[in-house]
Amino acid sequence: MKKFLYRHGLVLFLVVMIGRGLIGMLAVKGIQSFNPSLTVEKDLGWLIMLIYATTVFLAVKWVKIDKEIGLKMPSSAKEWYVWIPALIIPLTLAFYLGFNSTLGHIPLLLIAAVGVAVNEEILFRGILLRAILPFGKAVAIIVPSLLFGTAHLGNILVGADVTYALFQFGWTSFAGMALTAMVLANKSLLPAILFHFVLDAIEYGATGAYGVHSTEYSLKWLGIFLLLNLAFLLYSLFILKKSTSNQQQITRTVTSL
Template sequence: MQHTPKPTMSIPRIHLTMPLAIGALAIWLGLSLAGRWLEAAGYALPGAAVTGRIGLSWALAAMFALALLLASNRRHEAGLCAPQPWKTLWLVWPPLLYALLMLLLAWAGGWPQPRVLLIVACNAALVAISEELMFRAILLQGMLDRYAVWPAVLMSSALFGLAHLANGLATGDVSGALWQAVAATLQGVGYAAIRLRTRSVWPMVLVHGLWDYALVTATLPNPAEDGASILPTIALLAVLPLCLYGVYLLRPSQRAAISQLQP
């Protein structure tokens, strides 16, 4: 007796459009900033103090972004895969070596306390995963669903910069947050370019985490006397070469190749 196979139920996948990516960004911002705002208000929630404790809000934001990408039908196009081809990894070496040099310079005057280094490392990793999945995977792919390469890169990078303005609301250092926003925008151009050329978000997670780790530990031995962070100023000067590198990577011949890969 011949049995008729039962039809299988396929789970519908989410299509990463620009409106969906903007909505996801709003949720991501709420998750990543809520912990800092509650902590500043005096609530006993594990927050996002870079050197004091591990930021739960960053972990929640990273899990949200990862879950959305796993449910998407464009997760591979968004970079949730290994570099394709593997030889494109050489594009990561200039910013990676640059970040390592910054780390060596940061520790030239002495090492911070091991506990502080460990907490900063954990937070830098969480921030890198969370921000790269949100801005270089979800948001950039959502922009590419509607726009060409350069408009998508510039808009996603600008939103990356604007997101850093919220740091001023959490720390009270509005002027520092403005400088940090400009630096993040320039940084976003370089990161987006490498993500598009390697077709993977993971190399930039590594670079981003090491970059933040170097910048934060560079300010630990000599914090600003007036209480205002000098981190944004250092970041602005450091990211200029990275932005120019991104512009080079997105030269016309390479933009044409990237555009052809978009469905």
């Protein structure tokens, strides 16, 4: 079974995707059977994300592809600080939304942010990217990212504002492509996980919600955030191209020696 899943990355992705969903759903239903007033949006989001993150992490450790998908440190400090300009996105988010959480709620919001970052990066930029990369970098950047964006449309089913969810599909698709380029350039998932955590931590702290927003936001703000993620994508592709060119130069130099 382990060898089969190692060789068939798409099957592994589907098994983990469905498996973590079932485990999370059973956990929520079990808790709600004791207290029906608890909801995913306001009360149990942190638990769901923790379950998801734990499931995907244990899965890649069990199949032994954790290092292969990039759960290791980047080779140099430069591969961390080159992404500092991308922090304009969470900073803009903080400026626009402010801070609307109680101090007692912050630990749960941070747990949720860690869970989302670990879960989504391992699942989409780890397992799925590894499975699709043999089809070429362009396909590997675009296809998993569109699936990543589509997955966020599911928030409509649990109470998200429809307009917000549609814009969220757009910027998570752009951000997914940018994060994929980040992983390919660094050969590590950790910078992507850290950036994802910072972004979600600020978003959750600003809204007091676990990523499912029923509040209506202005089209102006939604558009600005969409454009920021498009800029993030263009910057990431530039870094990836530069990294690839440097690697090719090193390879030619070594070959000529």
